[in-house]
Amino acid sequence: xxxxxxxxxxxxxxxxxxxxxxxxxxxxxxxxxxxxxxxxxxxxxxxxxxxxxxxxxxxxxxxxxxxxxxxxxxxxxxxxxxxxxxxxxxxxxxxxxxxxxxxxxxxxxxxxxxxxxxxxxxxxxxxxxxxxxxxxxxxxxxxxxxxxxxxxxxxxxxxxxxxxxxxxxxxxxxxxxxxxxxxxxxxxxxxxxxxxxxxxxxxxxxxxxxxxxxxxxxxxxxxxxxxxxxxxxxxxxxxxxxxxxxxxxxxxxxxxxxxxxxxxxxxxxxxxxxxxxxxxxxxxxxxxxxxxxxxxxxxxxxxxxxxxxxxxxxxxxxxxxxxxxxxxxxxxxxxxxxxxxxxxxxxxxxxxxxxxx
Numbered sequence: 001x002x003x004x005x006x007x008x009x010x011x012x013x014x015x016x017x018x019x020x021x022x023x024x025x026x027x028x029x030x031x032x033x034x035x036x037x038x039x040x041x042x043x044x045x046x047x048x049x050x051x052x053x054x055x056x057x058x059x060x061x062x063x064x065x066x067x068x069x070x071x072x073x074x075x076x077x078x079x080x081x082x083x084x085x086x087x088x089x090x091x092x093x094x095x096x097x098x099x100x101x102x103x104x105x106x107x108x109x110x111x112x113x114x115x116x117x118x119x120x121x122x123x124x125x126x127x128x129x130x131x132x133x134x135x136x137x138x139x140x141x142x143x144x145x146x147x148x149x150x151x152x153x154x155x156x157x158x159x160x161x162x163x164x165x166x167x168x169x170x171x172x173x174x175x176x177x178x179x180x181x182x183x184x185x186x187x188x189x190x191x192x193x194x195x196x197x198x199x200x201x202x203x204x205x206x207x208x209x210x211x212x213x214x215x216x217x218x219x220x221x222x223x224x225x226x227x228x229x230x231x232x233x234x235x236x237x238x239x240x241x242x243x244x245x246x247x248x249x250x251x252x253x254x255x256x257x258x259x260x261x262x263x264x265x266x267x268x269x270x271x272x273x274x275x276x277x278x279x280x281x282x283x284x285x286x287x288x289x290x291x292x293x294x295x296x297x298x299x300x301x302x303x304x305x306x307x308x309x310x311x312x313x314x315x316x317x318x319x320x321x322x323x324x325x326x327x328x329x330x331x332x333x334x335x336x337x338x339x340x341x342x343x344x345x346x347x348x349x350x351x352x353x354x355x356x357x
Contacts, residue, residue: 147348150174153333154207154326154341157187164200166335174203174345174352176240176304179228182211183220186227198235203356205237206230207282209244210267213253217266222274230275237356238277240304241267245287252291260291264298280304280324288316302355304343323347323355 152174155162167175177194178187187193190206197204206228208220230239241264246253252260264281271279282304288294294317304324307313313325324345331342345352 144350144354145348147350150345150349150352152176152202152324152343152345153331153336154178154343155193155336157189159193159336159338159340160189162193162196163335164196164202167197167333168200168202170334172202172333173349174205174237174343176205176207176237176343179206179208180220180224181209183214183223190227203235203237203352205240205280207240207242207280209242210263211246211253212255212260212263213246217263218270221267221270225271225274230277232276232357234353234357238280238302239271239275240280240282241271242282243287243291244283245291255291257291257293257295261293261295261297264292268298268301278302282306282326283316285314285316288318292318294318 150173152172153167154176156178175193175197177190177197179190179194180186194204194206206224208224208228210220214220225239228239230236243264245251255263268279268281271277278301280302281298283292284306296318299319302323303315303319303321304326305313305315305322306326308326308328310327313322313327315322324343326341326343329341330339333340333342
């Protein structure tokens with residue numbers, strides 16, 4: 001009677017426990033460790049069942065098939081208690097077991113480790129460039145280093161025929177050649193002198209002697225450029241606007257400072273439009289002061305400064321520095337008969353070549 005009361009008390013509790021554990025028991029039952037445990041426990045279970053009455057053994061076997069995983073989980077003691085209290089099978093237990101979802105087996109441990117290692121070794125994904133991203137600006141060209149001053153000359157039709165090979169051998173690296181003067185004059189030796197200098201290895205540039213009272217700046221600029229035939233060949237200096245006092249009157253061509261500003265700007269703009277280069281401006285300090293009012297409007301242009309009889313020229317107000325310096329008109333150069341103008345470019349050969357690009 002006491003055993004019946006214990007069984008009656010424990011049976012509902014065990015049924016609820018097995019029903020609650022059913023999903024987990026399905027997974028536990030198939031686990032390799034549980035299978036090995038069951039194999040070790042099986043002989044002990046059989047020994048216990050041999051000592052039990054046959055009806056109890058049959059009930060025990062039925063319940064053991066339904067709750068085998070629970071037996072493994074709670075151990076041998078749980079098996080004995082379950083056997084002792086076993087009663088008729090309950091349909092709801094079987095239905096719960098059958099309805100329990102079948103879980104996918106856990107992935108193989110080695111395969112998981114290999115997959116993790118592969119993910120660690122894989123390169124990070126590339127981020128696509130934004131479709132509307134602006135292209136990177138090109139890096140600025142590095143400034144050429146300063147070097148010792150470079151010697152050169154300037155010539156016109158007055159210098160006659162020139163042996164440029166001898167000029168080059170005398171250490172001259174560049175020359176300016178008169179192309180046009182005012183509205184009507186062109187140097188008849190321009191092609192001979194200009195191309196002869198280039199053929200001898202000198203860097204050459206053309207200059208225009210301005211006469212603002214003769215005609216418009218645009219007319220003189222176009223005529224000058226037609227004769228000069230500027231080429232961006234790496235051997236040609238920017239075109240030059242030669243600004244000097246009126247050869248006839250010694251003044252500013254009867255023009256005000258503002259008028260001279262406008263004439264000069266129009267000439268330079270036309271040169272820039274046709275060649276892409278800012279013209280070199282030739283002037284002396286007194287002309288820039290009297291006729292141009294020491295304006296700084298043209299400071300972005302290379303300055304070719306005429307200043308004789310000094311060890312170092314004074315930069316006119318309105319300019320930051322000079323680039324070329326015409327320091328005498330009484331020079332002697334091999335290959336040229338008579339005197340000629342001598343010049344220096346103060347920033348060195350590398351920057352002279354860069355200016356000629």
